[in-house]
Amino acid sequence: MERELTCIICPRGCNLNVEVNYNDGSNKNKYNNGYSKNYTIIVKGNNCPKGEQYAIDECINPKRTVTSSMRVSNRKDTMVSVKTEKNIDKDKMFKTMEYVRNTRVCAPVKIGEVIIKNIFGTNIIATENID
Amino acid sequence: MIDGTDKTKNKDKENFYEYTKKESYQQEKVENENMEIEKELYTEHNKEYDIEHDIVVIGAGPAGMAAAISAFDNNVKDVVIIEREEKPGGILKQCIHNGFGLHKLGRELTGPEYAAYYEKMVNERNIKIYCGTMVIDITKNKIITVQNKDGIFKIKAKALILAMGCRERSRGALNIPGTRPSGIFSAGTAQKLINCKGYSVGKKVVILGSGDIGLIMARRLSLEGAKVEAVCEIMPYSVGLKRNITQCLKDFNIPLYLSTTVAEIHGSGRLEGVTIAKVDENRNIIEETKKYIPCDTLLLSVGLIPENELTKNAGISIDNFTNGAIVDENRQTEQSGIFACGNVLQVHDLVDYVSDEAEIAGKGAADYVLNKLNGQIIIKTVPGNGVRYVLPQRINLIYEYNKNREDYKREISLFFRVTKPFGKIKYTVKLGDKVLNTAIRLKASPGEMEKITIKANDLEKISNKDEKITVNLEELS
Numbered sequence: 001m002e003r004e005l006t007c008i009i010c011p012r013g014c015n016l017n018v019e020v021n022y023n024d025g026s027n028k029n030k031y032n033n034g035y036s037k038n039y040t041i042i043v044k045g046n047n048c049p050k051g052e053q054y055a056i057d058e059c060i061n062p063k064r065t066v067t068s069s070m071r072v073s074n075r076k077d078t079m080v081s082v083k084t085e086k087n088i089d090k091d092k093m094f095k096t097m098e099y100v101r102n103t104r105v106c107a108p109v110k111i112g113e114v115i116i117k118n119i120f121g122t123n124i125i126a127t128e129n130i131d
Numbered sequence: 132m133i134d135g136t137d138k139t140k141n142k143d144k145e146n147f148y149e150y151t152k153k154e155s156y157q158q159e160k161v162e163n164e165n166m167e168i169e170k171e172l173y174t175e176h177n178k179e180y181d182i183e184h185d186i187v188v189i190g191a192g193p194a195g196m197a198a199a200i201s202a203f204d205n206n207v208k209d210v211v212i213i214e215r216e217e218k219p220g221g222i223l224k225q226c227i228h229n230g231f232g233l234h235k236l237g238r239e240l241t242g243p244e245y246a247a248y249y250e251k252m253v254n255e256r257n258i259k260i261y262c263g264t265m266v267i268d269i270t271k272n273k274i275i276t277v278q279n280k281d282g283i284f285k286i287k288a289k290a291l292i293l294a295m296g297c298r299e300r301s302r303g304a305l306n307i308p309g310t311r312p313s314g315i316f317s318a319g320t321a322q323k324l325i326n327c328k329g330y331s332v333g334k335k336v337v338i339l340g341s342g343d344i345g346l347i348m349a350r351r352l353s354l355e356g357a358k359v360e361a362v363c364e365i366m367p368y369s370v371g372l373k374r375n376i377t378q379c380l381k382d383f384n385i386p387l388y389l390s391t392t393v394a395e396i397h398g399s400g401r402l403e404g405v406t407i408a409k410v411d412e413n414r415n416i417i418e419e420t421k422k423y424i425p426c427d428t429l430l431l432s433v434g435l436i437p438e439n440e441l442t443k444n445a446g447i448s449i450d451n452f453t454n455g456a457i458v459d460e461n462r463q464t465e466q467s468g469i470f471a472c473g474n475v476l477q478v479h480d481l482v483d484y485v486s487d488e489a490e491i492a493g494k495g496a497a498d499y500v501l502n503k504l505n506g507q508i509i510i511k512t513v514p515g516n517g518v519r520y521v522l523p524q525r526i527n528l529i530y531e532y533n534k535n536r537e538d539y540k541r542e543i544s545l546f547f548r549v550t551k552p553f554g555k556i557k558y559t560v561k562l563g564d565k566v567l568n569t570a571i572r573l574k575a576s577p578g579e580m581e582k583i584t585i586k587a588n589d590l591e592k593i594s595n596k597d598e599k600i601t602v603n604l605e606e607l608s
Contacts, residue, residue, distance in 0.1 A: 006373045006377040007374065008374035008377050008378045010233050010234075010374075011233070011372050011374065011480070011579075013372055013373030013374040015373075064378065064382070065239075066354070067228050067229055068354065068355075069227055069325075069326050069327070069329070071329055077328060077329075079326065079327055079328065079329045081227035081241060081242075081326065082227075093354065094354070097354050097355070101355075111244060111247055127241040127243050127244045128224075128243040128244075128247070129247060
């Protein structure tokens with residue numbers, strides 16, 4: 001099965017052609033981790049190794065970084081920008097946003113400070129200094 | 132001898148005494164005194180400036196900060212930055228999404244992180260940033276009038292770096308017919324309201340313009356729970372980065388309508404809906420394709436305009452295509468000692484390139500202060516077939532007379548944009564008929580800035596001083 005993807009790793013945006021072949025000859029439409037050793041993925045069009053990794057991830061388990069901002073409870077009219085430390089599963093984006101929306105931060109905050117621990121395998125960290 | 136001198140002195144004294152008795156002298160004396168007083172007053176109140184600095188940078192965004200750092204590192208230590216907002220960082224403060232710094236720093240940062248990285252470097256060098264300070268005027272003599280809570284004062288700079296950035300085009304520039312309800316925002320304003328102030332701008336959103344800010348906002352609004360009904364783009368292609376189309380639109384199943392615009396705005400009080408319609412190749416609305424979309428918010432992401440009011444005050448001419456100043460390869464404008472970089476010079480798609488450009492301008496300004504810039508011959512660069520503009524617009528041949536300088540063999544980068552999307556193409560840079568460099572690209576889009584380098588010593592062999600450097604594009608099959 002072939003897929004056309006656009007790499008999102010860097011602004012270059014390579015067009016990737018991905019061919020997924022299942023060893024048992026079937027042409028399954030669904031991808032998940034359970035198939036781990038039963039397929040081969042051939043990536044074409046990438047200009048760097050990161051592109052290949054992105055294409056494989058995108059076929060097996062697409063991931064994204066979520067960025068947002070949170071209210072600072074002890075500062076007037078102030079938000080602190082945050083992001084997920086590592087990429088999280090694409091389908092967990094909205095769930096993550098819910099946690100972010102319902103959390104308040106107390107200043108001072110430093111860049112890199114963990115604000116929510118252990119959420120879908122990663123942390124939410126601050127990306128802005130608030131004095 | 133002594134007697135003789137005394138006599139003459141006495142004689143002079145007598146003459147002088149008689150002269151002072153005359154009416155004309157009395158009058159003259161009064162006039163002279165008045166003039167003295169006037170002169171004193173004049174110097175007191177019309178002093179040309181209050182403070183002096185070697186280099187003054189206007190704007191503490193990514194361009195301003197990088198330029199100041201670069202100037203400092205190139206041996207001019209008296210550098211100050213003037214910023215009108217309360218915090219440095221410029222537009223990066225509201226760009227909380229990631230994707231910054233991959234080219235420049237080799238890692239992926241969010242906007243505030245990228246700004247903090249540069250702010251830290253500025254602080255390490257003890258470069259002063261005057262926040263909450265607005266520049267009202269600049270002159271070609273590099274006297275800057277600024278205003279803040281302490282009042283109005285004037286700064287004299289040896290070199291001036293303009294890094295004011297750009298602003299968004301507004302609804303007024305588009306002439307969309309219809310009513311004037313609330314709920315129409317420029318994308319950047321909505322971005323600031325949501326990310327920095329924590330407001331919600333609307334629930335059902337249509338976005339006009341598929342530039343990067345529009346695409347980023349489509350994702351941001353979706354994540355915040357709003358429904359983005361459509362992104363409309365008047366051109367037959369999107370001008371945004373491809374990866375943003377994937378991660379901002381496709382991820383959230385937001386439709387992108389190309390060759391489509393907002394034909395009418397409906398609603399009184401709050402926006403109730405918009406009529407979208409297809410356009411033909413001359414961008415005229417095709418009546419039959421009109422379609423009504425109910426929505427309460429319209430975001431406009433329809434282009435950025437470099438903020439060049441101050442530049443014009445200093446008598447610097449503006450390029451019609453970049454809407455920024457005309458500069459040479461050191462980013463020096465027509466007025467010697469005034470430099471420009473960042474989005475005030477040309478609208479960039481990546482902040483990494485802004486930082487690169489600012490470093491050139493910062494080094495240029497430092498070299499100017501240290502009397503290292505002495506351009507002699509100016510060669511113009513012109514866009515050729517398929518190219519919209521080339522920056523820098525002119526190149527100074529300054530190293531002609533001292534070939535022993537190590538940077539004699541330096542490379543000059545030419546930045547340009549193509550007129551429309553192309554497949555496989557070949558760029559050729561020519562000086563007259565002589566080919567200076569060529570490059571092959573698999574694709575090119577007007578949304579992505581292209582770069583090609585030429586060698587300065589190739590320009591030495593210039594035979595005719597009216598010869599121009601052209602960048603041409605050739606389609607390959």
